[in-house]
Amino acid sequence: MATSVQKITLSPSRDIPFNKLLLSQSNVRRVKAGVSIEELAEDIVRRGLLQGLSVRPVVDQAGIETGMFEIPAGGRRYRALELLVKQKRLAKTAPVPCIVRDGGIAEEDSLAENVQRAPLHPLDQFRAFLALREKGQSEEEIAAAFFVSVNVVKQRLKLASVSPALLVTYAEDGMTLDWLMAFTVSGDHERQEHVFELLKGLLR
Numbered sequence: 001m002a003t004s005v006q007k008i009t010l011s012p013s014r015d016i017p018f019n020k021l022l023l024s025q026s027n028v029r030r031v032k033a034g035v036s037i038e039e040l041a042e043d044i045v046r047r048g049l050l051q052g053l054s055v056r057p058v059v060d061q062a063g064i065e066t067g068m069f070e071i072p073a074g075g076r077r078y079r080a081l082e083l084l085v086k087q088k089r090l091a092k093t094a095p096v097p098c099i100v101r102d103g104g105i106a107e108e109d110s111l112a113e114n115v116q117r118a119p120l121h122p123l124d125q126f127r128a129f130l131a132l133r134e135k136g137q138s139e140e141e142i143a144a145a146f147f148v149s150v151n152v153v154k155q156r157l158k159l160a161s162v163s164p165a166l167l168v169t170y171a172e173d174g175m176t177l178d179w180l181m182a183f184t185v186s187g188d189h190e191r192q193e194h195v196f197e198l199l200k201g202l203l204r
Contacts, residue, residue: 015095024070040080052097163189
């Protein structure tokens, strides 16, 4: 007997004026980590808002919507927008892309958004940096645009000298980043692959 597949309905998205938004006490992020609010604000100026906010309607004691929306997920983006409003670089009534939710638990929204976020693999970061350099950006410009040190950019770009076969091995967790960086000393791909095979033999 065939079982029916349950279809889901996605939460609607809409633009909400900034002055109708407020931070929720349900946001689980309490400790500062990663890119600062100031850096995030500058990134929004440079690229616009790349990810909308997850919001829930604020209701009064009678359960009637007040026209305001609280943000359980996206607090750092809100604070960055708030900074831009204070700096008069963004209008108070500027429309902000939001996903409007009303079911489930607000804390769960916040936790899921933060826990499910996967950091970019160093190899993907290298490929992205390399693409930007090939399009004319300097190492300093790339570092400034993504709030990393110039040394990180240089380290990642050094991977361009490593054999594609070894890059595949690294992507499949066949070696550590430190091992991979050791192969950037020589640009001879055949020698790199030969040395790696020797090392694998020693470690067996």
